[in-house]
Amino acid sequence: MPAEKSMNFGPSAKRLLARLRPERWKLVFVTVLAVISVTLSVMGPKLLGDATNILFEGVISQGLPSGASKEQIVDSLRATGDDDRADMLSGMTLTPGQGIDFGALSRVLLIVLAVYSFAFLFGWIQALVLNGVVQRTMYRLREDVEVKINRLPLKYFDRMQRGELLSRVTNDIDNIAQTLQQTLSQVLVSLLTVIGVLIAMFTISPLLALIALVTIPATILITGVIAKRSQKKFVAQWKHTGELNAQIEEMYSGHAIVKVFGRAREVESRFSSKNEELYEASFGAQFISGIIMPSMMFVGNLVYVAIAVVGGIQVATGGLSLGSVQAFIQYSRQFTQPLTQLGSMANLLQSGVASAERVFELFDADEQSPDPSDPVTPPRDGRGRLVFDDVSFSYSPDKPLISHLNLVAEPGHTVAIVGPTGAGKTTLVNLIMRFYELDSGRITLDGVNIADMTRDDLRSRTGMVLQDTWLFGGTIRENISYGRPDATEEEILAAARATYVDRFVHSLPDGYDTVLDDEASNVSAGEKQLLTIARAFLVKPSVLILDEATSSVDTRTELLLQKAMSALRQDRTSFVIAHRLSTIRDADLILVMESGAIVEQGTHAELLAAGGAYYALYNSQFAQATTTDDA
Structure with missing residues (x-):
């Protein structure tokens, strides 16, 4: 299963970061702001240590006889055998009998306040700029996804579940945005903090700094071991999220069918199974990656105890001042905290890169062949003569469908x-x-190979009405004019009257300004079909394709539409796919297809007279059913 395969983390992460390249100068600015903010933050503990020294040395100096120098008092203590106290006083800067210098203390505290205030200000600006960088990057990513989707061939959507695709372009992109938002700033600040704090610690005590360095290999080891095990779980988590979304979308769209056929329990069982798979993958991913934080905190606490013990000994022996040890303990917290954050961000990074890889799979999908660089354009007044010349096509190379098909569709013919x-x-x-x-x-x-035309040009000359209606959230007027946004009010009304849309629109409270919801549930199935036909009528294409276009309308409306289509088909080529053979009796040419080949062609009367495949199809629909009861 794909969920069992380890994702190629490095290349995917590098590719994700490459999406930030257009914002590189803003990222440089963010880095400068982060350096300033971190530098100021690193200065804080050292200044607070100086304030502690002023307090501690002031308290100690109050208990010493005034008028004597520090050196005299230290020599006196050594002479009495009090070497420990003498060592401690020798490491201090004090004036016996002076007491606490509140003026110096106030100046240091004001400097600390200013340093932390500016650190906050620069950090806030950095976060603001970085937020803009991430959101603009996600904006471009969504735009690129939209462009990519429009370039994908129809066969891609044939094999991709709708819910799975929606999950990639919504859930996965949102997860990428959240990952970049939370990790870019923290990773940058954490790395700068580690470097700054490390420099500060070595300036205070190389011995204590070496003790603190034990956390780095421990962090790398713990994070590496845990991340390796949680990565598979994160890949599985987003895979199962897409599958669950696909199932929910499918079941929601077919809710009525599920109820009609009594398959609710089966659907619920499938949902429960998928939901359980997602739960297990998500729980495993979060649980395993969640071990990183407490593990790092445990290592940090051990280092903290070691620093406190060794630092206390150095204070007692005069090797360090109390303020320096206090500053170092703060630095040790500042040192282990970013390392812990870096370790805990491993789960975010894995989750985000797993989502990024799913989006990149969409980007890497084969696109439809590009339009010709020098396209050929048929005459705009072309009447829509279509010729199939030895056409062969199959969805799969090992399963031929259409083989060597030849067909001529003349203008004005159906x-x-x-x-x-x-x-x-x-x-x-x-x-x-x-x-x-x-x-x-x-x-x-019209004599031009459609492969030599741009797709937009080809499709602008073609109108298509499908059996499955599609309407978007908007007014009835906007739905009719979808193919021609510049159509006048008179043209829209003319198309509506020709297709008998006008007849039911006037019964709606807001007429043509009636807003259809996403599912167009405020109009009937037949009325939806009429709207899609009106939309095709308004375009007035050279080629008209009707794929069971009247299957959802009643018999009376179908007869009216047949009359309207007859007028529309004048001087245009029309292709009508029909299962109800009563709707195509007046067609100029009827093609009977079996296994991708045309087995019969002719008019309705000619094919009936031939007594072949069409005759069998026709009789199967209209022959009188006979029931015998031998009971």
């Missing part, structure tokens, strides 16, 4: 295509639209 399911009827019209590319042969429109 070509009806009939045959059993899977015969290749819809495939034939899909080839006209260049939804798929031919294996061999060619199709010409």
